[in-house]
Amino acid sequence: MKTLYLIYKSCSKHFAKEIFLILQITTVIILLNTAITPFVNNFRLERAVLKGIPENAVYCSRPTFYYEGEKNEDPFKIFNADTRVENVCMTYYTSGEVNGLKADILLYSKGVFDNFSSVLKNGHWTYDTSGIYLNEALQKYTSGKRVSVDVSDGTLAFSDEYSISGTTNKEDIVYRIDVGGSAPEISQIAVNFEYIRNISTAHTPFLAIIPFDFDGRPDLLSSLGGSVLVLKSGVDPNEYVSDLSEKSYSGQLCLLSELRENSRHRIEETYKFDSLLAVLLAVSAVFGISGYTYLKTKSLQKQMGIYKICGCKNTAYAKIILLTNLILVTVSSLAAFLLRNIISLGEGNDSAASFLISITFIVFICLAPIIITLSSVKRLTFSELLYFGD
């Protein structure tokens, strides 16, 4: 209470300077966030490629379903039948806008699996077949209609009728289903992440953007599901893509190299301006807040002589400035956090990481001037404090 009173006393009349500063910091956070988002996303993609995505992978964008009747069709059928494909994995996706174009946002990283595996690890799910895609081996048992699954610590248990047990594969989204019997069969189940996205609140940021205009029907983009085809070793992804006839599957294939190139292209072309903006903003923020802190420190010096006579400790001085800046940054960050969903600049798909980076930067530049000013103040004698500015 007393500290708050001292902070209030140290602020300008009607909080004019403080409100101005809050506006400035909020703007800087929002714009900085927008400006660094593509860089952060590219970094994430590169990391995901390094860690998780196999080099011999092909990306496929395909519709989850077109019409009611097609809902029950296994969209992986063609790939599962293809001997060159080793593995089919679903990718998480969402849609957004890039340069005014609707874009399919594909995502493939271990972090995603970790996020979702906590959702998938436990619980009782009932999926219809648009929720779970079963390959042929499993379809023998489930006749492709409804399946209810109990998931507990990564172990799957299907509804009583089917004596199937399975385990989640930590490295991938694909569940391995081991069917018992005299001739054990290994099968796989893929999960529709659109479905999971709707039931889980935590949105995972995207990694890469591949623009698609799917059959000229952008409304279908929201139901697009991405998948990753991991090819058998020795199969050239380039040849595989050119080999596959467009008509034989519904969707579009692209290569990992294209995915990376796309991301790099966005940084080099579209975001040259953004990076310049980020630097300018950073500079303006440094001057804004450090100027405020500097002036505040100076005006507090006169007060501090009086405070010292009344028995104020030296640390109270630092406490007042530090807390004021902390309050300013907290209020601004909060405002920026609330506003960033309303004022969506750029593509409107920032990530939590870029937002955190922006805020960390602001906090850092708020602290730097305090340390400098305080260390200079320590050297001042009492009379210099008391008669400062006279």
Place this chain on the structure above:
Amino acid sequence: MSALIQLRDLSFSYNKGKNNQVDAVRHLSLEIEKGDFVGIVGVSGSGKSTLLYLLAGLLEPDCGEYIYDDKNITKISESRKAALRNSDFGFILQDFGLEGDRTALENVCLPLVFSKCRWGKMKKKARAVMERLKIDDLCGKKVNELSGGQCQRIAIARALVHEPQVILADEPTGALDSENKKILMNLLSELNRDGITVILVTHDVSILSECNKVYKLNDGEIETVKK
């Protein structure tokens, strides 16, 4: 029992080591008992204010010792000194040292803000002191709208509000007419009779009659006038 305040061979220079060094206090030794009413006189620039700052622990002496209430002030930490100022010392500054854009009441409350006094009790305490000094009608007025004499009394109220053991007054009668001077001196003697030690710096020889000890500072060196 040893004296409340003991200064031993205390020296202080401004801008030490630089070519504009000023030796404001030189090898000063002094003893002040609890309940004393001490007067300190001297020409302008003789180091009177500096001595008071040293007594309040606001300046670090270059050499010598300062013992207050059996505590070696030259050795204790900055934050303990601050706590001591808050509990034991009431300081009346030469130029009042008030916050001009704040009300009189807020100014008087200030020492309580840094003490353990509860937020709710602060204003009550400050009002009581202001009533005693008959300035309770100034409570809500901003300090820079007040006269020099009124400011002087607010500064005194601020020095008294936290019930200090020692009052350090730097020219408290500077801005007062002879009548108010008398009222102030009566108040200080009254406080002194209650057991509070008063250390008074002044140019004005007429008010020294109240003091039981008088010292004179000459260019930083002390000389006893009355004991």
